[in-house]
Amino acid sequence: MPVLTLSHAINTGLRQAMEDDPKVVVMGQDVGRLGGVFRVTDGLQKDFGADRVIDTPLAEASIVGTAIGLALRGYRPVCEIQFDGFVYPAFSQIVAQLAKLRARSGGRLAVPVVVRIPVGGGIGAVEHHSESNEAYFAHTAGLRVVCCSGPQDAHWMVRQALAGDDPVIFYEPKRRYWSKAEVSDEPDLPLDRARVVRPGRDVTLLTYGGMVATCLQAAEAATEDGRDIEVVDLRTLSPLDMDTIARSVDKTGRCVVAHEAPTFAGLGAEVGAAVTERCFYRLEAPVLRVGGFNTPYPPAKFEDRYLPDLDRVLDAVDRSFAW
Structure with missing residues (x-):
C-alpha cells in the first residue's frame, strides 16, 4: 500500500475518478496551471486537458452556478473553494439551488456536484482562511456533508462522493494536508459511516x-x-x-x-x-x-x-x- 500525504491522496482520488468517468470535471480558482493553492490538483490539467480541469475567474457564485448547470447536462463537476471563508459568495447557489433541485423536481433531476472546501485553522493564515463553517451546510436539507481526517479517507471519500448522485460538501482539514499514511486499494467504509x-x-x-x-x-x-x-x-x-x-x-x-x-x-x-x-x-x-x-x-x-x-x-x- 502506498504511503501518501492527505493532499496527494485527494489528488490520486480525483485522478482515478477522472479516468473512470469522462464526465468528471474539476473547476476552481488556480486548480489547473498552478495545481491549486495547496497543490491538491497538481498535474491534473496537464494530463486531462484544460477542458476538464478548468481555471475559473475569482467568482465563487459563478463556479458553483456553472457546476450546477453542468451537472444538469450530465457532467459530474468537482469545485474547489480555495479557503473555507471564501465559500460565502456561493452560499445562495449551494443552499437555494444545489441542495433543493432534486426535491424541487420530485426526484427527476440529480445534481451530482462535489464542493471541496479546505477547512479549519492551524496554518497561521489571515482572516477568512481558517473558518469552520460546516454547521451551515449540515443544517441544509438536501446536502451530504463529509469531512476526511487522513489519507485513506481523503482518497476514497472523494471517489465515493463523485460516484453518487447527491450534492456533497467535502471538507478537507488544511492543517493535515501534509500528514502521511497508507492508502489501501479498497475502501474500508461507505461514505455515510463513522x-x-x-x-x-x-x-x-x-x-x-x-x-x-x-x-x-x-x-x-x-x-x-x-x-x-x-x-x-x-x-x-x-x-x-x-x-x-x-x-x-x-x-x-x-x-x-x-x-x-x-x-x-x-x-x-x-x-x-x-x-x-x-x-x-x-x-x-x-x-x-x-x-x-x-x-x-x-x-x-x-x-x-x-x-x-x-x-x-x-x-x-x-x-x-x-x-
Missing part, C-alpha cells in the same frame, strides 16, 4: 477532521490517569451515523464532542442532543462539548489559544467524570 479509530471503555470522544489527531493524542495522554478513551471519527456530518455513535456511547456511558468550530449552535450541539435522546438511560454524565470560542477567528498569532488542544479535551473528559 469510524472507531481508537477503541476504549470509559468515555466516547466524538470528533472529525483536523481534531481527530488531537483527540488521539489526548486519548494516549489519558492512559497515564488510567482512563481508556474511545475516539470516534464521525466522517459524515450530514447524515450522522447515529448507529455507530450510539453503540459507542452505550458502551462507555460518557460522551465528549470536540470540533474546531465555535460551540454555540455548532455541530456538537446537534450531536449532543441526538446522543441524549438515543442513549439517555445509558449516560452517566451530560454530553459535553469542546470547541473554538464564540468569537470570530482570531489573528494567526492567537490561534493556538483559540483552537481546542489536548489540554482542553482532557479537561472536558475530567469534567465528565466529575458528575
Whole structure:
C-alpha cells in the first residue's frame, strides 16, 4: 500500500475518478496551471486537458452556478473553494439551488456536484482562511456533508462522493494536508459511516477532521490517569451515523464532542442532543462539548489559544467524570 500525504491522496482520488468517468470535471480558482493553492490538483490539467480541469475567474457564485448547470447536462463537476471563508459568495447557489433541485423536481433531476472546501485553522493564515463553517451546510436539507481526517479517507471519500448522485460538501482539514499514511486499494467504509479509530471503555470522544489527531493524542495522554478513551471519527456530518455513535456511547456511558468550530449552535450541539435522546438511560454524565470560542477567528498569532488542544479535551473528559 502506498504511503501518501492527505493532499496527494485527494489528488490520486480525483485522478482515478477522472479516468473512470469522462464526465468528471474539476473547476476552481488556480486548480489547473498552478495545481491549486495547496497543490491538491497538481498535474491534473496537464494530463486531462484544460477542458476538464478548468481555471475559473475569482467568482465563487459563478463556479458553483456553472457546476450546477453542468451537472444538469450530465457532467459530474468537482469545485474547489480555495479557503473555507471564501465559500460565502456561493452560499445562495449551494443552499437555494444545489441542495433543493432534486426535491424541487420530485426526484427527476440529480445534481451530482462535489464542493471541496479546505477547512479549519492551524496554518497561521489571515482572516477568512481558517473558518469552520460546516454547521451551515449540515443544517441544509438536501446536502451530504463529509469531512476526511487522513489519507485513506481523503482518497476514497472523494471517489465515493463523485460516484453518487447527491450534492456533497467535502471538507478537507488544511492543517493535515501534509500528514502521511497508507492508502489501501479498497475502501474500508461507505461514505455515510463513522469510524472507531481508537477503541476504549470509559468515555466516547466524538470528533472529525483536523481534531481527530488531537483527540488521539489526548486519548494516549489519558492512559497515564488510567482512563481508556474511545475516539470516534464521525466522517459524515450530514447524515450522522447515529448507529455507530450510539453503540459507542452505550458502551462507555460518557460522551465528549470536540470540533474546531465555535460551540454555540455548532455541530456538537446537534450531536449532543441526538446522543441524549438515543442513549439517555445509558449516560452517566451530560454530553459535553469542546470547541473554538464564540468569537470570530482570531489573528494567526492567537490561534493556538483559540483552537481546542489536548489540554482542553482532557479537561472536558475530567469534567465528565466529575458528575
